[in-house]
Amino acid sequence: MSRYGLSVWIIIIWILGSFVSQLLPLNISQVELEAILQGPTLEHWFGNDDLGRPVFDRLLSGSYTSCIVALTVICISVITGTVIGTLSAYLGGLFDQVVVRVIDIFLAFPGILLAIALAGIMGPGIDNVVIALSVVGWVGFARLARAQTLSVKHRDHVQAALVLGSRQRKIIFVHLIPLISAPILVEATFGVASVVIAEAGLSFLGLGVQAPDASWGSMIRDGTRYMLVAPHLVLAPGVALMVVVLAVNLAGDRLRDQLDVKANIKEGET
Numbered sequence: 001m002s003r004y005g006l007s008v009w010i011i012i013i014w015i016l017g018s019f020v021s022q023l024l025p026l027n028i029s030q031v032e033l034e035a036i037l038q039g040p041t042l043e044h045w046f047g048n049d050d051l052g053r054p055v056f057d058r059l060l061s062g063s064y065t066s067c068i069v070a071l072t073v074i075c076i077s078v079i080t081g082t083v084i085g086t087l088s089a090y091l092g093g094l095f096d097q098v099v100v101r102v103i104d105i106f107l108a109f110p111g112i113l114l115a116i117a118l119a120g121i122m123g124p125g126i127d128n129v130v131i132a133l134s135v136v137g138w139v140g141f142a143r144l145a146r147a148q149t150l151s152v153k154h155r156d157h158v159q160a161a162l163v164l165g166s167r168q169r170k171i172i173f174v175h176l177i178p179l180i181s182a183p184i185l186v187e188a189t190f191g192v193a194s195v196v197i198a199e200a201g202l203s204f205l206g207l208g209v210q211a212p213d214a215s216w217g218s219m220i221r222d223g224t225r226y227m228l229v230a231p232h233l234v235l236a237p238g239v240a241l242m243v244v245v246l247a248v249n250l251a252g253d254r255l256r257d258q259l260d261v262k263a264n265i266k267e268g269e270t
Helices: 003-023 055-091 093-107 111-122 126-152 156-163 168-176 181-204 216-226 232-259 262-269
Strands: none
Touching: 003 055, 003 232, 055 093, 055 126, 055 168, 055 181, 055 216, 055 232, 093 126, 111 126, 111 181, 126 181, 156 168, 181 216, 181 232, 216 232
């Protein structure tokens, strides 16, 4: 099996496992005092944490957290960024200047630091994490959509639709956005990996999912205190996070090569 095929299967298992985990009778909050910091066993494959809770159950619950946050943030960011970027490039004028200045302001700050600041202001919680990452995430898609729209809005069929009296809304959503969907799709694939890492980072800092709910980031944070006596508390969520992010990036690389939009993405980033 090729690396691309393996990465696709890992992504499928991650997504399906995340949603199936919500139907399973997981014991993410069940405390077993006699199993505190216990290593992997036949009963508990990945061992138990500092409260005796099964790490495997919490790992599955954490996968749902990372998956639902990633998909929600990417959907919001793609839709918002693509519409704003396309409108900005197509309409031009003052609206385009304002959008460009707003994008420049957002890009002046590191995205993760801005997300941390927003999450800190709004308070911890999964909803606030989604809002904070969405506020930061739309900028990249808007910039890419704007650059792509500037290169295709003068094509013959777009100008023909304008001459025939088509409404601007139809031109944007029927003639322009479908043309730029390939690079946007590739950027969204890489964005999933970025959001998964960002969510884990915010949870590691205590700004994401709160106890007793599980997150890979919070599991790593809790496990760092016992790395010498119970390394499985860090290894299990850490390896899961690494495998998922690596699989998404490999799938994004292959998708980019198949769609042949590498040059377009570079153009959008300049």
